[in-house]
Amino acid sequence: MTDNIINKFVDAEILLDESAYKKIKNYNDSAYLVDSLIKHMTTSSPEMMVLTGKVVEDYLERTSPDILKTTYHNDSKSQMKLVPQDYDFQILKDASNKSYTNGEIRDLSSYFRSRYHKLRDLLTYKRELKDSTSIKEAMSRDDVVNIVGMVNDIRYTKNNHKLIEVEDETGSATVLIHNENHEVFEHAERIVKDEVIGVLGSRKGTLVMANEIVNPGVPRIDEKPMDFATVFISDIHIGSSTFLDGAFKRFIDWINGDFGDEQQREIANNVKYVVVAGDIVDGIGVYPHQDKELTIKDIHEQYEEAARYFGDIPNVKIVVAPGNHDASRLAEPQPAIPEDYAKGLYELKNLEFVSNPAMVSLDGIKVLIYHGRSFDDMAMTVKGMSHQQSDLIMKELLEKRHLAPIYGERTPLASEIEDHLVIEEIPDVLHTGHVHINSYKRHKGVHLINSGTFQSQTEFQKIYNIVPTCAQVPVINNGSFKMLDFS
Structure with missing residues (x-):
């Protein structure tokens, strides 16, 4: 289309400036308008061979004012993007409507049993733990110990050796990691309560002397072919006085092909999916005196405003998971944002709601979405x-x-019958938010992305000297990572 417009004017020996070109291209029937303008200029004004945006605008107003109002879009609202017509989108894992807990002790027991068995299965699949035994059996032997257990307690001896208590369904054992065993001790420094690990070592009295600590881990994955772009955003915080509405509007203009340089517009034209990892709005009553920092003080109105923004992105598939500021329960896994709060967003045909966390497939690319509360x-x-x-x-x-x-710290976890936060399937992309600071790493073939924020520094962040990376949007385009700045 671009070449056809320019070539027709070249053939008619008419010069075309940039503003005229944009107005013609954004017209509903640009081919008809091109022919009509050429005819008009060569017959009525043969001496005027430079076509400007003002001339195009005057011509449209003069010849068809009613059509102008309905079919012509000015530069700030134009839809230049070439639209992907089909999506191979699947929700692979979603915890919405799967909450079966009654808050009873037996539910908590089922939750940890689910976690232990899922992670034990991953660990015993590894070569070094194929011959693992129960803790009870291991502690009755005098030789090599090969066990899988959940971490119950972590402490230090007076000589700064590390003691880790692990347990399974048969019993418990205290594992000692000597501080002179530098590699194992360094690994042990990253161990946290309630994770499931493998331990290889030997028994000495009532202790297990660790020679190796084993995580479930991830194998290296192969890179998949990708002929489209996916945008990753989070922590938009619509409704907050620190929401960067100008930057977010520039982002929307870009995704519609109306902002950025030529290379950036080419990327925009290739965008097929937008993934939002929580905190689409700022919420109500999330922290003390929040109302003083809100421009929209009603949660329904915050989501209606969000619907107005996202309604301007009609040409891509949008996937939205909740965060701790959204109108979903705080305990993870968080179900999808309820329709009662976000009716306007639910009316958008190109938008899908999922839980936090959730796993989706975007044309075969598996994306694990998690807001990131556990980062605290x-x-x-x-x-x-x-x-x-x-x-x-x-x-x-x-x-x-x-x-x-x-379990039991700042991240509220629901004691479901099943632990939905175990990473059972390895994703191609792990997309997170929450901390308002961009980061990116490729680990064993997996893209690890934190998508920053569209909220400027809050009063809380000033106290703790947290400097957010605002309006910097990660994109994976044809398999390559890019960072675009809309600040």
Whole structure:
């Protein structure tokens, strides 16, 4: 279409400026308009051989004002994007409508039993743990110990050796990691309560002397062919006084092909999916005195405003998971945002709601979406980890094969009959948010992405000197990672 427009004017020996070209291309029937303009200019004004945007606008107003109002779009609202007509979209795992807990002790027991068995199965599949025994059996032997257990307690001796208590359904054992066994001790420094690990070592009295600690881990995955682009965003916080509406509108203009340089528009034209990892709105009553920092103080109105923004992105598939600011229960797994709160968003035919976490397939590319609340616990618990480097946390969670291993701290976890936060299937992409700071790492073939925020620094963040990376949007285009800045 671009070449046809330009070539027709070249053949008619008419010069075309950029504003005229945009107005013609954005007209509903651009081919008809081109022919009509050429005829008009060569017959009525043969001396005027430069076509400007003003001339196009005057011509449209003069010849067909009614059509102008309905079919012509100005530059800020134009839809230049070539639209992918089909999506191979599947929801592979979603915890919505799968909450069976009554809050009883037996539910908690079922929850941890589910976690243990899922992760034990992953561990015993590994070569070094194929011959593992129960803890009870291992502690009755005098030789090599090969066990799988859930971490119940972590402490240090007076000589700074590490003691880790692990348990299974038959009993418990105390594992000692000597601080002079540097490689194993360094690994043990990243162990957290309630994760499931394998231990290889030998028994010495009542202790197990560890020679190796084994995580469920991930094998290296092959790269899949990808001939489209996927955009990853989170933590938009619509309704907050610190929501960056100008930057978000530029993002929407870009995805519709109306913002950015030529290369950026080419990427926009290739976008097929947008994945949102939670906190689409700022919510109500999330923290004390939040109402003082809100421009929209009604949760339904916040989602209606969100629907107005996302309604301007009609040409891609949008996938939305909840975060801790959204109108879903706080305990993870969070069901999808209910329709009662977000009717306007549910009316968008190109938008899908999923739980947090959820696994989806985008034309065969498996994306694990998790908001990232557990990053708070990992940053506070594990030496060397911080919100500023969430890629390191994502790598660790992937190796532990659990999105929120620590129970009973800042991350509320529902004691479901099944633990839905175990990473049973390895994704091609792990997409997270929550910390408002972009990060990216490729680990064993998996793209680890934290998508930053569209919210400027809050008062809470100022207190803790957290500097967000605002309006910087990660994109995987044809398999390659790009970061686009709309700030």
